[in-house]
Structure formats: structure tokens, C-alpha cells
Amino acid sequence: MSNYKNGLEYAKTLDQNDKLSHFRDQFYIPKDNEGNELIYMTGNSLGLQPKITKDYIDQELQDWANLGVEGHTEGQNPWLHYHEYLTEAMAKVVGANPLEVVVMNSLTANLHLMMVSFYQPTPKRYKILIEADAFPSDKYAVESQLRHHGYDDKEGLILWKAREGEELVRYEDLEDILKKHGHEIALIMIGGVNYYTGQFFDLKRITTLGHSYGCVVGFDCAHGAGNVKLDLHDSGADFAVWCTYKYLNSGPGSLSGAFVHERHAHRKDLNRFTGWWSHNKETRFNMRGEFDQLPGAEGWQLSNPTILSMAAIRASMHIFETAGFDTLCDKSKLLTGYFEFLINELNNEHIKIITPNNPDERGCQLSIQVKNADKKLHQQLMEAGVITDWREPDVIRCAPVPLYNTFEDIYQLVERLKKILN
Numbered sequence: 001m002s003n004y005k006n007g008l009e010y011a012k013t014l015d016q017n018d019k020l021s022h023f024r025d026q027f028y029i030p031k032d033n034e035g036n037e038l039i040y041m042t043g044n045s046l047g048l049q050p051k052i053t054k055d056y057i058d059q060e061l062q063d064w065a066n067l068g069v070e071g072h073t074e075g076q077n078p079w080l081h082y083h084e085y086l087t088e089a090m091a092k093v094v095g096a097n098p099l100e101v102v103v104m105n106s107l108t109a110n111l112h113l114m115m116v117s118f119y120q121p122t123p124k125r126y127k128i129l130i131e132a133d134a135f136p137s138d139k140y141a142v143e144s145q146l147r148h149h150g151y152d153d154k155e156g157l158i159l160w161k162a163r164e165g166e167e168l169v170r171y172e173d174l175e176d177i178l179k180k181h182g183h184e185i186a187l188i189m190i191g192g193v194n195y196y197t198g199q200f201f202d203l204k205r206i207t208t209l210g211h212s213y214g215c216v217v218g219f220d221c222a223h224g225a226g227n228v229k230l231d232l233h234d235s236g237a238d239f240a241v242w243c244t245y246k247y248l249n250s251g252p253g254s255l256s257g258a259f260v261h262e263r264h265a266h267r268k269d270l271n272r273f274t275g276w277w278s279h280n281k282e283t284r285f286n287m288r289g290e291f292d293q294l295p296g297a298e299g300w301q302l303s304n305p306t307i308l309s310m311a312a313i314r315a316s317m318h319i320f321e322t323a324g325f326d327t328l329c330d331k332s333k334l335l336t337g338y339f340e341f342l343i344n345e346l347n348n349e350h351i352k353i354i355t356p357n358n359p360d361e362r363g364c365q366l367s368i369q370v371k372n373a374d375k376k377l378h379q380q381l382m383e384a385g386v387i388t389d390w391r392e393p394d395v396i397r398c399a400p401v402p403l404y405n406t407f408e409d410i411y412q413l414v415e416r417l418k419k420i421l422n
């Protein structure tokens with residue numbers, strides 16, 4: 001889209017023509033002390049609360065109050081099966097088959113569980129490849145896996161780095177790394193959308209490349225789930241994990257999702273950590289006898305899950321199903337393209353968008369570098385009613401979310417930024 005226009009009227013027209021504009025009313029929008037709605041650009045950090053979430057949680061509180069333990073089987077939504085109510089919708093959002101998806105635990109915990117199965121180092125092939133600016137939790141997790149298996153966490157880690165003077169990583173460089181080190185790499189673990197630059201990776205390309213060197217390939221899609229079309233099944237990735245409190249709007253610290261490709265669904269040879277929730281549902285409550293592995297991603301569950309958090313995810317899934325993920329992604333491209341257009345219109349030599357300008361290589365987030373700026377800029381935006389995210393040394397990250405952000409939000413944000421910079 002290159003035929004955007006500047007001006008408030010145009011932003012309002014875009015909002016009027018937006019088929020999804022009514023979804024904003026289904027969310028609580030944070031306000032300032034005077035009761036004015038803030039411009040919320042941090043749905044990539046914590047998604048806003050849908051108004052229906054309370055009803056979904058209240059239902060479970062009520063069943064717990066009225067039924068006690070019987071709620072497991074007699075509740076309106078029997079808790080024993082609660083995670084199954086999420087599977088189909090979640091599978092659609094990440095582009096997977098239901099057998100491949102489960103909601104359980106928190107994100108970093110799931111990453112470890114996946115690595116227990118999919119990081120199987122040998123003395124000849126034990127290294128792990130990640131992006132150089134991977135999310136810190138992922139880096140720490142991967143390093144601890146190396147140490148857990150008795151390897152040095154510096155020597156065993158290979159970083160896919162951006163070139164000097166560049167922010168985005170290049171596929172040619174990944175190909176070179178694999179040419180040189182492919183035979184030593186046990187696992188490639190990449191953030192599906194990089195949290196810092198907003199670069200959305202070609203999951204299929206990375207997977208195919210990794211597999212051609214005999215590496216296992218997994219993704220942390222915390223910044224991808226609910227933001228971009230991940231097509232996890234078609235990517236061929238061995239596993240993926242994501243959280244549900246960012247673009248999936250399920251509340252602080254809510255549960256995480258995990259994907260295991262269906263070619264691993266019935267494997268009994270994979271090393272795993274298990275618990276009673278990994279065991280055959282039919283015989284789980286006989287409480288004795290031999291362990292009988294559940295097929296598919298469900299087989300990685302350990303514990304009976306947090307129902308209240310799942311209720312919030314269920315509310316969110318309802319909204320995604322109603323809006324339609326394809327429609328959301330279309331709006332997202334328009335919204336972010338408009339944002340990019342307005343930033344470029346500023347024509348400010350100190351400002352550089354480091355997120356890819358190809359709409360297929362990004363989601364809704366734009367990471368904007370403001371040279372010579374410091375954290376004061378973030379504070380000034382805050383005072384101007386704009387909530388953004390600051391990353392040292394000089395980057396503001398803004399994520400206009402198609403479910404609740406408007407074109408006018410974007411217009412106002414850029415106007416306020418302009419004022420501050422002048």
C-alpha cells in the first residue's frame with residue numbers, strides 16, 4: 001500500500017471503512033487520570049483485557065463454589081477436558097492440526113520440556129544455534145540445557161548475528177553458518193518473530209535448511225502467535241512454543257501453547273518428562289499400572305492445568321474466531337503500513353525503522369530507532385498519553401494491534417512523537 005494519505009480526516013476514514021472497528025469496544029482500554037483513553041501500543045508485551053473474560057472466569061469460580069471437586073466432571077465446562085476446548089481454535093491461530101497443539105504451563109517451562117525431547121546432543125553434534133539478539137529467557141534456557149548435558153554454554157552456542165551496521169539477520173549468513181557448522185548443530189531454536197526488531201522469519205525456509213543438515217528445528221513464537229500467520233504445520237518445524245498474554249490477550253502470566261509436529265505424535269522413543277496428564281485419558285484415574293503415553297502434543301502435559309487461566313484463553317479464542325484470523329491479518333498489514341507511511345512522512349534523519357519494510361517479513365510491530373534519544377523520549381511519550389516499549393539503547397517498539405488499535409491511534413501517536421522531537 002503506497003497510496004496512504006496524511007491528515008486526521010484520512011485516519012478517520014480508514015477507521016470508518018474498517019470492518020473490525022467494533023472489536024475495540026470489546027476491550028478495556030487503559031485511561032489516564034482524567035479518564036482519557038491512552039494510546040496503547042504494547043499489545044506485544046501484554047494484550048488488553050477483553051470484556052468477556054470476566055464472564056468466562058466467573059463461570060468457573062461459580063462451578064467451583066457450587067460443586068467443589070465435582071466441577072471436574074459436572075461443571076458446565078467439565079475441568080477434566082478444559083484444555084481440549086481451546087485446542088481447535090488455538091490450532092487455527094498458529095496454523096496447525098489439533099493433534100499438534102496443547103495449552104499448558106508457562107512459556108519458558110514449555111521451551112525446556114520441548115528441549116528435553118528435541119535437544120538430544122551427542123559428543124559430535126551438541127551445539128545449539130539461536131539468533132544473536134534472542135529474547136533473554138530463551139538464551140538463558142538454551143545455555144542451561146547445554147550445561148545440563150555437560151557442555152560449555154559459550155562454546156556450545158552458535159549465534160546468528162546481524163552484520164556490522166545492520167539490525168536484521170540475513171538468510172545467506174545462516175546458510176554459511178550451517179555450511180560450516182551444520183554437522184555439529186543438534187538444535188536450531190529461533191524466535192519466530194524477533195522480539196526486538198520485529199523481523200518475522202521464514203519458518204519453512206529455516207526448517208528446511210536446518211533439516212537438510214540433520215538439525216532439529218524449533219521456534220519460540222511468543223511474538224508471532226496471534227500476530228502473524230505462522231503455518232506451523234506446513235513449516236515442518238519439529239516444535240514450537242508461545243505465550244498467550246501478548247497478542248492472545250489472556251492476561252498476565254497466562255498459560256503457554258506448545259506445538260509438536262504430527263510426525264512425532266506417536267513416537268515412544270523420544271525422551272520426555274512425564275506426569276499423570278501425559279497418560280492415557282481413559283485409564284488416567286485407575287491410578288496404577290504402566291505408564292501409557294498420550295499421542296500428540298497432549299502427551300507433553302505433566303499436570304492438571306490452571307482452569308482460571310484457561311478460561312481467559314477461551315474468551316480470547318472466542319474473539320479470534322469471531323473476527324477471523326485472516327481478516328485480522330489483513331487489517332494488521334493496513335494498520336502497520338499506515339504507521340510506516342506516517343513515520344516516513346516525518347522525514348526526520350534521526351528516525352529509522354529497523355523492522356523489515358516488506359509486509360511479509362513483519363507482523364504489526366515497528367521498532368523505531370531514534371538516534372541520540374534516551375529513555376526520556378519514552379517518558380515524554382508516556383506523558384503525552386502513549387504507551388510504548390523502550391529498548392536500550394535507542395529503540396521504541398510500537399505494536400498496533402488490529403483487534404483494538406485504530407488508525408486514529410496511529411495518527412495521534414505520530415503527531416505526538418513529532419511534537420516531542422521538535
Ligand SMILES: *Cc1c(COP(=O)(O)O)cnc(C)c1O
Nearest residue numbers: 107108135137195220222223243
Ligand atoms: C515474552 C517472551 C518470553 C517470556 O517468557 P515467560 O516464560 O512467559 O516469562 C520468552 N521468550 C520470548 C521470545 C518472549 O517473547
